[in-house]
Amino acid sequence: MMTTDKVSIDTIIAMCKNRGFVFQGSEIYDGLANTWDYGPLGVELKNHIKQLWWREFVTTNDNSVGLDGGILMNRNVWVASGHVGGFADPLMDCKDCQTRTRADKLIESHDENINADGWTNQALEAYINQHHLVCPKCGKFNWTPIRQFNLMFETHRGVTQNNTDQIFLRPETAQSEFINFTNVQRSMRLKVPFGIGQIGKAFRNEITPGNFIFRTVEFEQMEHQLFCHADDAMAHYEKYKQKIWNFITNTLGIRAENLRFHDHEKLVFYAKAACDMEYHFPFGWGELNGTHHRGVHDLTNHQNLSKKSMEYLDPMTNQKFIPTVIESSQGLERLFLAILCDAYHTETLADGDTRVVLKLNPILAPYQICVLPLQKKGLTETATQLYRDLQQQFTVTYDDAGSIGKRYRRQDEIGTPLCVTVDYDTLNDQAVTIRNRDTMEQTRVKIADLPAKVIDIFTSYNKKKNIL
Ligand SMILES: [Zn+2]
Structure with a gap:
């Protein structure tokens, strides 16, 4: 069997559209540049990524809690953060071709x-x-001449359009964590070091063309800010670098050979250290996420403008200080794209046939199982019952259209790890055939043993180096 994992971005875009992962935004009106809609399979994959990130960075992360901040905030948030004054691209137009x-x-x-x-x-x-x-x-x-073009989407509250009513769609989620630092710390009685995680939409009015969903004007961030003492900050920074690496390789299963760290040599004035993790996309290396040592910059700026104290009183030492922030910032859509590019394989089989197979980690796959009756005649009732039963534990789809070979190929293309086929023997022996996406091996399993068998296959997936 010959396998290739080389894929062009155009192939990924076509697959996403044809299989219901990602559609062009506002397509029937000829689209809206750099916007995309996530289809039935895309929203499942996105939700699975978000659930896993939340579990790793919030619910099972020591001293970490979640937050769901508003997209609209007081204009002063963006004055203090520097976005009103400085978050701009210097643009100029060619007078000959208008580029x-x-x-x-x-x-x-x-x-x-x-x-x-x-x-x-x-x-x-x-x-x-x-x-x-x-x-x-x-x-x-x-x-x-060059003009500074602010990247924040601006809107107006109420009916008049004067400056006092000007508000912005947030260009990043992080400011919610900073302005709620004392609310969260006091209400949850947290001791430094502690972290706040958030998943949410952000908006940037960029003209840069996007490489599909890599750079878009509307996007989702998964961010975690750790508030700590300055003395411990570098150790936490190194820990969070390792944490995001482990999440992307071990939890999600992206291959390490397609990933690298890129340390920033030139830092913004307040930062002590910063690095990106990059993925080798079909169009080249691209930033997936960032780990940043932000010093006390963010909380200090909000304290200065709001005149509200952002200091923390350490109950052990009685020392008062503004905590240092270590930030882990992940773009959801970029991770989504990296997962698809990494999973996409084309195989030439022994009989000369080719198949496309999306080798997704079972915990990410839009559907974990597909139930197929070999024929509709006489098997629909048994297959439907099995489908309903499995839905109690797994994400399951059902397919009874076309030849069994074609149905297997369809599930391979969308990354469904297991197909469960109901045939005429099932009616007598209460057993079904499990067909494995990666090896295409088929095994006979009693229906009563099926849930335990499926869980066994899925839990052993990562141990066997990402092969089902
Ligand atoms: Zn020109």
């Missing part, structure tokens, strides 16, 4: 040793003029 370009990215692509992040418009323009950087689309040198 819009980020000035800092143009400079960085000209000289990869430069980090133009944070340069003033004057500095950016001076460099572009001095080095005669032309339009990447048409090659002309005819730029408009």
Whole structure:
């Protein structure tokens, strides 16, 4: 059997659309750029990722609790965080072909040793003029002046459109954790170090084209902020780097050879350390998540603007201090894409046939089991009953359309780990055939033993190096 795990992003996009994972947003109206809708299988996969992350970072994580903050917040949250003043892209347009370009990215692509992040418009323009950087689309040198374009989606509350009513869709979830730090600490009587986790939507008005769901204007974040003493912060930072690595490789089952850490050499002024974990996507290495040592920057800024104390009183030492934040920030859609790219395999079988198989970890698969009656005639009632019984414990689908071989292939393509086939012998021996997605082996199992057998197969999955 020949296997390849090489896949193009166009193949993944087509598979996602055809199999009900991801559809283009507003497709019947020709779409809305960089927006996507998650279909019946996509929402199941997304929910499974979220449940696993929540379990690992909140419910089973020492001293950690959850939060579900609002998308809309007081404008001052974004003043204190620096997003109102500074969260902007420097954009300019080519007067000849109207292509819009980020000035800092143009400079960085000209000289990869430069980090133009944070340069003033004057500095950016001076460099572009001095080095005669032309339009990447048409090659002309005819730029408009640079304008700072804020990345936050802005809306207005009420009927009038004046500045006092201006509010923003949150560009990140983290600020909810910071502004609720004292609420959470006091109500739950938590002692530092403790963590707050949140899963929620965030919005960024970016013009950068997206590589499918890798970069979108609306996205979901899974973030955990640990509040700790400055003296212990680097140890926690290293621990959370290891934690996200373990989550992605061991819990989710993404292959380690497609992952790497990238430590930031140039840090924003307040950060003490930062690193990304990257996945080798079909379009190249891309950031999956970040672990950040943010110092006391966030809580200090909110204390300064709100005039509310963000200090913590250590009951053991009687020392008062603003806790240091170690952040673990994960983009849900990027992880979703990495999981699909990693699981996608094409196999040429012994008889020359080819099959596409999505080798998903059973805990992630949209459906864990498919129940199939070999024929509709005389078997529907038994198969339907088995389907209903298995649904009490597993996520199950049912398929009675087409040849059995075609039905197996359909389940392979969406990553269903096990197919359970009801045939005419079932009526006499109360047994069914389990067909394994990865090995295609078939075994006969008594219906009474089926749930225990399924659990056994699933729990041994990771021990056998990701093979069913
Ligand atoms: Zn141009």
